[in-house]
Amino acid sequence: MAGSADLPVAELIDVTRLYKMGANEVRALDRFSFTFRAGEYWSIMGSSGSGKSTLLNLLGCIDRPTTGAYRIKGEDTQTLDDDELSELRSRHIGFVFQSYNLIQQLNVLENILVPLIYQDDPPEDGEERARRLAQRVGLGDRLDHKPTELSGGQQQRVAIARALVNDPTFVLADEATGNLDSKTAKEILDLFDELHAEGKTILLVTHEPSVGLRAQKTLRLKDGRIEDVRDNRAVVA
Amino acid sequence: MSVKHGLSGVVRLGIQSLLLHKLRAILTMLGVLFGVASVIAMLAIGEGASAEAQEQIRQLGSQNVILRSVKPPEDLRGGGETTRVSSYGLTTSDFERVRDTFPAVVRTVPVRQLQQEVRLEERVLNPRVLGTDAQYVNVTGRKVCEGRFLSDQDQAAVSNVCVLGYEVARFLSPFESSLGKSIKVGGEYFTCVGVLLPRVPLGSDPAQPGVEVTGEVFVPLETGRSWFGDTQVKIRSGSREMEEVQLHEIYVQVDSDEHVTLVADAAKEMLKRQHKQKDWEVVVPLELLLQAEKTKRTFNIVLGSIAAISLLVGGIGIMNVMLATVTERTREIGIRRALGAKRRHIVTQFLVETVVLSVGGGLLGIALGLVIPAGVEHWAKMKTVVTPDAPILAFAISAGVGVVFGIYPAWRAAAMDPVEALRHE
Numbered sequence: 001m002a003g004s005a006d007l008p009v010a011e012l013i014d015v016t017r018l019y020k021m022g023a024n025e026v027r028a029l030d031r032f033s034f035t036f037r038a039g040e041y042w043s044i045m046g047s048s049g050s051g052k053s054t055l056l057n058l059l060g061c062i063d064r065p066t067t068g069a070y071r072i073k074g075e076d077t078q079t080l081d082d083d084e085l086s087e088l089r090s091r092h093i094g095f096v097f098q099s100y101n102l103i104q105q106l107n108v109l110e111n112i113l114v115p116l117i118y119q120d121d122p123p124e125d126g127e128e129r130a131r132r133l134a135q136r137v138g139l140g141d142r143l144d145h146k147p148t149e150l151s152g153g154q155q156q157r158v159a160i161a162r163a164l165v166n167d168p169t170f171v172l173a174d175e176a177t178g179n180l181d182s183k184t185a186k187e188i189l190d191l192f193d194e195l196h197a198e199g200k201t202i203l204l205v206t207h208e209p210s211v212g213l214r215a216q217k218t219l220r221l222k223d224g225r226i227e228d229v230r231d232n233r234a235v236v237a
Numbered sequence: 238m239s240v241k242h243g244l245s246g247v248v249r250l251g252i253q254s255l256l257l258h259k260l261r262a263i264l265t266m267l268g269v270l271f272g273v274a275s276v277i278a279m280l281a282i283g284e285g286a287s288a289e290a291q292e293q294i295r296q297l298g299s300q301n302v303i304l305r306s307v308k309p310p311e312d313l314r315g316g317g318e319t320t321r322v323s324s325y326g327l328t329t330s331d332f333e334r335v336r337d338t339f340p341a342v343v344r345t346v347p348v349r350q351l352q353q354e355v356r357l358e359e360r361v362l363n364p365r366v367l368g369t370d371a372q373y374v375n376v377t378g379r380k381v382c383e384g385r386f387l388s389d390q391d392q393a394a395v396s397n398v399c400v401l402g403y404e405v406a407r408f409l410s411p412f413e414s415s416l417g418k419s420i421k422v423g424g425e426y427f428t429c430v431g432v433l434l435p436r437v438p439l440g441s442d443p444a445q446p447g448v449e450v451t452g453e454v455f456v457p458l459e460t461g462r463s464w465f466g467d468t469q470v471k472i473r474s475g476s477r478e479m480e481e482v483q484l485h486e487i488y489v490q491v492d493s494d495e496h497v498t499l500v501a502d503a504a505k506e507m508l509k510r511q512h513k514q515k516d517w518e519v520v521v522p523l524e525l526l527l528q529a530e531k532t533k534r535t536f537n538i539v540l541g542s543i544a545a546i547s548l549l550v551g552g553i554g555i556m557n558v559m560l561a562t563v564t565e566r567t568r569e570i571g572i573r574r575a576l577g578a579k580r581r582h583i584v585t586q587f588l589v590e591t592v593v594l595s596v597g598g599g600l601l602g603i604a605l606g607l608v609i610p611a612g613v614e615h616w617a618k619m620k621t622v623v624t625p626d627a628p629i630l631a632f633a634i635s636a637g638v639g640v641v642f643g644i645y646p647a648w649r650a651a652a653m654d655p656v657e658a659l660r661h662e
């Protein structure tokens with residue numbers, strides 16, 4: 001992966017995401033330009049309502065910008081049709097939602113498998129992979145439990161396993177450790193470190209400074225704009 | 238769970254989510270169930286009714302034209318307490334004229350009905366005693382079960398022989414063959430030379446209540462005429478009536494279906510010229526058959542429309558429930574889309590659910606639709622016929638209903654914007 005280390009995974013140019021609420025409008029992202037490169041590990045911080053989730057939704061290709069353009073893995077998202085965007089999501093993106101978003105009628109194993117069943121050419125070893133990931137997030141013995149039978153933290157770990165099952169190049173985690181005790185949170189962050197070591201590009205939205213510091217770099221947002229970009233390796237050192 | 242997004246996976250998914258709301262699924266199925274059941278039951282009852290009518294007509298022979306003697310209306314009004322002789326109907330010369338005039342006529346068979354009692358030892362019966370000739374079985378398609386039918390020699394020799402209908406033979410001689418027995422017809426003894434099979438295959442037609450005497454006894458026309466003459470006594474509501482009728486029926490067999498109407502018209506024309514009064518009628522089984530088929534078609538269309546309406550109602554029920562389901566599961570749809578599901582995956586998922594609903598309802602409906610005709614046959618003593626294409630048709634329609642009424646809800650589900658859907662509570 002070292003060779004691709006500097007390739008841009010996501011390039012945003014003048015991206016604006018506008019929400020119109022009757023007369024007043026909210027600029028969730030305001031002429032936002034930035035480039036995330038392969039293998040980088042970013043934490044995204046900023047106060048509530050600063051546009052973090054909006055940014056992640058765009059990068060995860062489930063939302064479209066009002067104006068501006070962005071490329072994911074070199075592909076101009078504007079030129080992709082719905083099917084191509086879906087395939088991009090199922091192949092390259094691992095999304096951990098702020099509110100877990102598990103499917104209630106599926107058990108843990110089935111939930112983890114969802115991203116794979118929609119790929120054009122799903123891998124043979126999907127189920128095995130899902131079991132391994134469940135093990136890795138500490139839910140190996142809960143495979144046939146339904147989400148309603150799990151605690152909030154356990155659900156969050158299922159969501160993380162699900163985000164990793166398709167071996168994504170780009171992991172987008174919105175408050176992935178928000179509901180976890182410090183021990184589990186540390187385990188998850190260790191997992192992210194491992195993923196980072198494997199060469200994945202990671203974006204981790206968090207409110208906790210200590211969590212933010214675990215990432216290589218921190219991007220701070222305010223009112224849909226970049227407030228600050230910081231390299232944590234320098235701080236730690 | 239297989240990772241492959243195969244059809245079996247989608248179907249299982251559909252069934253799984255239906256099982257989450259069992260009662261709702263069952264209620265939704267009921268609409269289709271009753272629609273399909275009514276299609277099958279209605280078709281079976283309609284088919285049964287017309288099959289019975291058509292069978293009766295077919296027995297008359299579709300290539301036949303039947304001339305019949307009819308008592309003219311003036312004579313019916315007469316009556317009173319007097320004894321009178323009325324002479325009417327087809328004559329031997331009518332018979333000869335029909336036989337010799339039309340080239341398209343293959344066979345002509347005279348039939349004379351005699352009012353005579355039939356007896357073997359102490360068993361007595363009043364069947365239709367018919368004087369006819371050897372050709373009768375060829376024209377009517379009746380089959381010999383034992384022995385032989387009347388022959389030309391019997392006719393020429395004016396022999397005292399008779400052929401019994403199946404029911405008559407069974408009544409007169411239940412335990413042994415009637416062949417060779419001396420049967421007393423009126424005051425004379427006739428040797429039984431044959432027994433005919435019943436008109437309808439055994440067992441399929443239970444004896445009709447009210448008709449005690451079924452079946453016929455056949456004797457050579459000339460023999461009958463020589464013993465019993467042309468005049469017959471009928472006791473009718475107190476008055477004695479004497480009737481003189483030479484021939485009661487003339488069966489005319491035509492060489493092909495196309496000539497049936499032609500011959501029938503010519504025969505009518507001829508009879509009109511020869512008879513002063515309308516003491517005859519011409520029956521064309523083929524026309525009756527066509528008429529019956531036409532009636533059946535109309536009948537089927539009407540029944541079909543009624544059934545179609547109930548299927549439509551069932552379909553709307555499915556659509557209604559699916560629209561509610563889609564709304565209820567907006568968030569799930571958003572999650573699946575965000576994780577890479579394409580529009581067609583979502584469409585398939587919901588369409589499978591509606592098809593499972595409607596096909597499930599359809600299968601149960603077929604079961605019920607087969608039970609209803611059986612019940613009708615058993616309790617209402619009505620003949621029903623379930624043609625194999627009725628269940629197939631009903632099943633295809635129910636699956637179609639599922640697709641047609643499932644498309645819109647499924648499309649609505651797939652058209653949703655992933656982020657919007659995710660925000661849905």
Ligand SMILES: Nc1ncnc2c1ncn2[C@@H]1O[C@H](COP(=O)(O)OP(=O)(O)OP(=O)(O)O)[C@@H](O)[C@H]1O
Nearest residue numbers: 019021026027028047048049050051052053054055
């Ligand atoms: N669907 C929407 N309709 C209207 N406004 C919206 C919508 N989604 C987001 N917004 C607005 O856009 C802005 C950015 O929202 P966003 O969800 O990106 O914030 P966030 O940084 O993720 O906040 P938090 O830390 O609370 O999750 C907010 O002001 C929010 O009110």
Ligand SMILES: [Mg+2]
Nearest residue numbers: 052053098174
């Ligand atoms: Mg957020």
